Amino acid sequence: MSATPSGYSINVNDPSLISLVNKLQDVFTTVGVQNPIDLPQIVVVGSQSSGKSSVLENIVGRDFLPRGSGIVTRRPLVLQLINRPASSKAQTNGVKDEKLETTDKEANLDEYGEFLHIPGQKFYDFNKIRDEIVRETEQKTGRNAGISPAPINLRIFSPNVLTLTLVDLPGLTKVPVGDQPKDIEKQIRDMVLKQISKPNAIILAVTAANQDLANSDGLKLAREVDPEGQRTIGVLTKVDLMDAGTDVVDILAGRIIPLRLGYVPVVNRGQRDIENKRPISYALEHEKTFFENHKAYRNKSSYCGTPYLARKLNLILMMHIKQTLPDIKARIAASLQKYSVELAQLGDSMLGNSSNIVLNIITEFCTEFRTVLDGNYQELSSIELSGGARISFVFHELYSNGVKAVDPFDQVKDVDIRTILCNSSGSSPALFIGTTAFELIVKQQIKRLEDPSLKCVSLVYDELVRILGQLLSKQPFRRYPQLKEKFHSVVISFFKQAMDPTNKLVKDLVAMESCYINTGHPDFLNGHRAMAIVNERNAASKPTQVDPKTGKPLPPSAVPRAASPSLDSMSDTNGGFFGSFFASKNKKKMAAMEAPPPTLKASGTLSERENAEVEVIKLLISSYYNIVKRTMIDMVPKAVMLNLVQFTKDGMQRELLAQMYHSEELEDLLRESEYTIRRRKECQQMVESLSRASEIMQMPLEKLLGFSFAVGDFRMLFLMLQETTLAMLRLKAPFKLTRRIFQSTPFTAPVSVAAGLSATEPIEEEHTPQYNPSHFYPIRLYEVLNNRYQVVAKLGWGTSSTVWLAQDLHQWRWLPRRYVTVKVSANNYADKKSAETELHITEHITRANPQHVGHYFVRTLLDSFELCGPHGTHDLSTFTVNAISSTLVTTSPATRKTHSDWNTWTDDAKDLKSDNILISLRDESILDIIARDEFEHPLPQKVLEDRIIYLSRNGFGLQTKGIGRPVITDFGLAVHGDVPHLYYHTIQADDYRAPEIILTAGWGYSADIWNLGVLLWDLLEKDGGFGGLSPGKMEYTSERHLAHMIALLGPPPKKILGQGRETTKYFDHDGAFRYPELIPENVSLVDSLNHIKDEDKISFLAFIMRMLRWQPEERSSAKDLLADPWLRAKH
Incomplete structure (x- = not known):
């Protein structure tokens, strides 16, 4: 009995969409490329002993697969079954009346196979199909038990099959046997995973019913790539070999391991049947009898067995192809454009005049070099700086900040300045600050600017080399690797040639600044101004003197001046010449003077005058050094641009022509790389296959509309509709009658x-x-x-x-x-x-x-x-x-509508x-x-x-x-x-209930705003914290709900408590909550929010608090919420 619903009859005479995908598979296989497009297909997986081969042979109705011990299927077999009209009486449900042992062309005119690698040759003898599979497999893998991912495409035409495409893979194994590679398990696993990981692959997981389903290798592997079981079909084999009293009803009902596409039980031939060459037709009859008579399956026998499996796979594959067809078409177009562009960039393998080719490459290279430096490059990046912008960054960020960071006093201390001052005055103490000490220190510090300036030159050189590498990665240089090496050598030498004059010019700039100290510079701080600044600082730092009698501050002129050490020594009662003379009698004899040490520096505490002199010198040095810094920051980039960047930009083409254009090695330089030759061939194959695939995808209109008619049939249908409509009009038939005639066909129960x-x-x-x-x-x-x-x-x-x-x-x-x-x-x-x-x-x-x-x-x-x-x-x-x-949050526009236009x-x-x-x-x-x-x-x-x-x-x-x-x-x-007016009846789900509803304080539209806020919180945080469920129970209580609100939002205002008809049930007359023990401790909105971090968390809390307010009128409207910064940022 057919299980196909009314209105869904399968037109087995029209391969339709499945044949379309078959053609695409053949195109890619014929050209010799791996499928660049993920095509819909059914992939068969299972262990060696699961019965995969028997299932496929039962679907085909013929013995044609190799058999034996160990791994028999060692290459993927793309099995394309195509239904074709029978020229003799035959049934189309997988069973033929005549014996199937016949192998000659006359007896099997309607059934034959074709291999894609032997186009035009038809195999009417299915034993020869088996032999060809073995021969082709050994041609790729040898006679040992190795495997290969290269597929074998076999197309079988028969009136006894439904149009279907299956990919048979090697059976999963655990332990290598005989000559099998030691890593055979990993090889097979990787091959299977590569096939079933594709999103468009439908997985046919074959499992023996007489083993535990949890131990199924096929299902285990399918669950790795399809954990939800959305695209996996289970096939249960050996159902007839299960222990007495056991069945697979629980598996079929999805109670063990559920699959969205379900399971199908089948009965295959036993080993004895195969050895006795029992025809598959009898095996299918036996399978049918088994399910119809078994007490566990008899009520569902029409949904069991190989014929039903074939119809189910046909239907699933057709629907899957129909869903993915638009995406396949788009992917083919995009891939074709991609490979066509790359092929054009690779160019023709036939070379022209070598001198012209090199000249064109040099011209194009120099043009791009200039445009990259000038910022006119077509491939400008929006992600990072490149080309001339990086050189500008070196000048205005790295070099400028590096020069500004040089501190003239990090290596010159105050004591050093005092020593230089003493040395510059010679044997006589100086009455005024001289320029010698100032110039000496400034010149020393100016020379420190030479290192960062030369580093700037080096960094710009690195950026030019970087640009060179960027340009040499273009297609012409990937095509000619020796030419690329020559270009690199010539350009690098040219860059280095420009480095010496650039470094010399930068050194000269530093020498110019240190050679002549221009104290007359208009920005320089002169000595008088520096002295005045120091005096002002010293005056501000001295404590204010007061009159001991009046307590008032004394003017500077009245402050007693500190006596000099000489005066202090002269005021000693025992001092003076005579005092010391007469006192010498009572004192010890004075120590003899010693010679000064070899190295002598000014030491001791600086006097007020010496401290002022040091500060004046530091001010002058700092002022002039800043002038020099600004000059260097301005002049060094100009020097680098003149002698390095502009020089190479102007002379690049001349240098390349001089070094390469007249070279006798042009032919060798233009020898293509192996990668280019290989990649061109790959792109040509891809373009060829994708072009043919694109032509195949140009489907007729009727197929795009979802039904298939020949042109004559379509015209006949149109005429029939026209005549019927005119007849209806003549008979004045009501429109309902017309619609009833042409309405959709209902399902039959x-x-x-x-x-x-x-x-x-x-x-x-x-x-x-x-x-x-x-x-x-x-x-x-x-x-x-x-x-x-x-x-x-x-x-x-x-x-x-x-x-x-x-x-x-x-x-x-x-x-x-x-x-x-x-x-x-x-x-x-x-x-x-x-x-x-x-x-x-x-x-x-x-x-x-x-x-x-x-x-x-x-x-x-x-x-x-x-x-x-x-x-x-x-x-x-x-x-x-x-x-x-x-x-x-996209519910807000709808909420806004329900609160505005619709009221x-x-x-x-x-x-x-x-x-x-x-x-x-x-x-x-x-x-x-x-x-x-x-x-x-x-x-x-x-x-x-x-x-x-x-x-x-x-x-x-x-x-x-x-x-x-x-x-x-x-x-x-x-x-x-x-x-x-307000409403007072209870609404909303328990956890989403607003406080005015719990307190019966009257609700309006703002209750929806509360509801939306809790919903939004619930979507972001699974444990929202607003629930009223008892711990360990599913019982909701309003008391616990209010306790959670208080913990998260604080106590409610007295206004809403005064409005509630049920307030006294939860709060006393003073507004205190009657159930404080229910309030969770150490809970807050901030701590409860775990899935949003940092500034976004603060913005979200501000947004959510506009909705979660105790007082309904304080909540924002839906219209206002739509303008919130957090919500707008998310969209």
């Missing part, structure tokens, strides 16, 4: 295919508090609602509704299927009232201004109607399908909550896959007397076209914002 669940354990909506089954409409899959919407899968449930995926049958049948979300509300009074309110609000939003920025982020209504159930009527609404996911508050127990912010689908073909998957692999169901409880499919898998926009949904408890 499958029979007994889903696994059963326990009737006693609650699931899905049965978990809701005070659940009453009579309140929920007993919807059935594939039921058609309102003569338009066919339910194909369950998406979710809530306390007052269930949500379903439905096919819109009003879509024209020649267009892709269209799917919608159907929300079925409960029929009890409260839920029905909520549904009516939500419908009213949603209609209001849908009619609102579509140009508003928030319209894009809010779900709008498509249709609504009532449905009569066994226990009353139910309100139904349809919407665009969105994927379940959480978002971040609607969206405070709802399930509204601004991460679980209820959905993501729009960019690739709606995902919905087609979900519908087919539910049809072919229905989730387990709970079957009751009056209803079936289905499991929800709330995971849409990978979105190949990127992530869509966030969409706010569920307006069940929303109200119009133009209502003047």
